[in-house]
Amino acid sequence: MSAVKHSQAMHFQARAGEKVRNPVLQRALQKAKPLFVGKRAKGVAALADDGLDFELLRTTCEGIRNRTLADLDVWLDIFEERAKATGAEVLWARDGDEVSQLVVDIARRHGVTKAAKSKSMLSEEAHLNEALAAAGIRPVETDLGEYIVQLAGETPSHIIAPAVHKTIEEVEALFAREHGRPVETRTSADIPAMTQEARAVLRQHFLTAEMGISGANFLIAETGTAALVTNEGNGRMVTTLPKVHVVITGIEKIVPTLEDFATLMRLLPRSATGQSISNYVSLLTGTRQPGDLDGPDKTVFILVDNGRANLLGSAYQDMLRCIRCGACMNHCPVYFSLGGHAYGWVYPGPMGSVLTPLYTGIENALDLPHASTGCNQCGSVCPVRIPLPTLMHRLREEQVERGLRPWSERLALKAWAWIAGKPLLYRWLTRRAARYLNWLADGEGRIRILGLAPEWTAGRDLPVAGGQTFHELYAARKRA
């Protein structure tokens, strides 16, 4: 699996430690969280203005996704047939390496030296930018956040807000360097000016790139259409100006009809940014026809598996419903303590904690399913009702079943469960434990350093009671 060699998910614990201690990152995250949460809450509440019920819509959207997945092969066949009828080419890729190979081949065939990209997380799965650069083709990210991340030589830390981990000072430094000007002092009032600056640079790239690469939020089977949901307009430039347009997307992104797409659009922008609809919604069908004012001469769809087909019919199929809105990470206490890079692979937050082990190997991402407090804030906002905590739990079970947990944890759990199964022994031991904890505590009933749980007392005291257990005191009370 090519994804494995790029995954840093096994280093989650160490990276998490770095991230919580990075004050710049913490400042950026602290700023972003209330915006995401507040906007979504407002957007969802506003559904009532249109006479719509959120829970009912969730059920409908969940149903659309489930029905599609139940006959995924059929819908993919229909999509391929309809897309070809509009003049597009449809290619299939088993994994990220195949994606890169196909894109490089297409680029070479058309003499491409520069490719303008709009946001595509699948191109991150494929490490496409590296492959293009290695082939002498310059990839230019044109989503503002992706542009920033590319300038910084980083990867996106959020699926819809790739540069959410960056502060304005960091962005200013990158722009000054890249755009060849001195660094200025910036406040949020300067964001429009900085955006204009990036826009002027990107405009030249749109006009000179021979190839446009985009993802697709949905593929619509009945019309052979790619649907693009964006806010910056770069998606339109990328998909209409260059003579070649390549759409890279996962096979699960398909929906049967335009009607289904319209229904899902009720929840996608609201769940992501709180908008009732994004600034741009593009439905891209086929190549430029005689009389069309714009559009590519060549459209190629690359439909990618990269682990998805394995989930069909498995205990994890629900995950394929995901429409990539980012609401799960926006509401995740762990994500907003770390940002996305700690997760080590393409997808962060709760959806990443499920997808990374499934796409890169359970044994290569052991911490991720445990990187959750089980709060279910993710599951309760997911627009297609993916039971994220249940899926993470299932992954934990699979780790146990496959003997992947550390022996110390296995032993401790076994010993504890054995003792908890023997009430008399349990009573005796807990009495001893209560005494011991009380002995460790200072005069105010607190333990400041506990060797048994150093991770706990590194950040907080352990409050303890008076050295006797409930059952001990209760038995004494009954005797009295």
Add this chain to the structure above:
Amino acid sequence: MRLALYVTCLVDLMRPSVGFAALRLLESAGCEVVVPEGQTCCGQPAWSAGNRALSADLAKKAIAELEGFDYVVIPSGSCTDQIRNVYPQLFAADAHWGPRSRAIAERTYELTTFLADVLKLPAVPAKFEGSVTYHDSCKGLRGLGIKRQPRELLMKVNGLALKEMSDCEECCGFGGAFSVKFGDVSTRIVDRKCDSIAAAGADAVVGGDLGCLMNIEGRLRRRGDETTRVLHIAEVLAGGGNS
């Protein structure tokens, strides 16, 4: 009405006063309360770790000792969620334990839900001079829908003023083994909770789950907050809040 009080392993070891407060509350409401003798732990730590076999063993033990009562009452949303929502899943395909787990699940209630919705308690025997802010624990809130019940009960406490904190539904970062496995991440999360508590400016923070409360209290104290009291709702409702 004869009910079983399941005090939870955490209350047993770390804060017995919560168990006695629950006992007092239920008895003063006229219930016959039994504390089943063999009780230890509901098995949630094993379940959360992904160990289905060990959690099933402990679930069977708990089911057997909790049968034969009109109700089972637990001063914890987390353990109640385990019995109500997880036990039936654990034994979904088991012809013997399936029905037994479902029967127990139906009769098991978190303390405030039991007091507010089953007993429909008209008054609580307590006085509390001061203001409190309520932390909604995740399993209780999102697993069992507990939100209104604790507030309804707190409002019945003589002298008590409720001051809601912002983001009261946000996780405190405890998460059982999570707080030990990923201590620094957990600390970062509970810091945000402590910020909300500080901003609310109440005399006490109150909750229904001892795990969350120990996490919050431990962090508040480490941050140097020596005055904000951290209380289990049973303690407040039973009148021990000011002691």
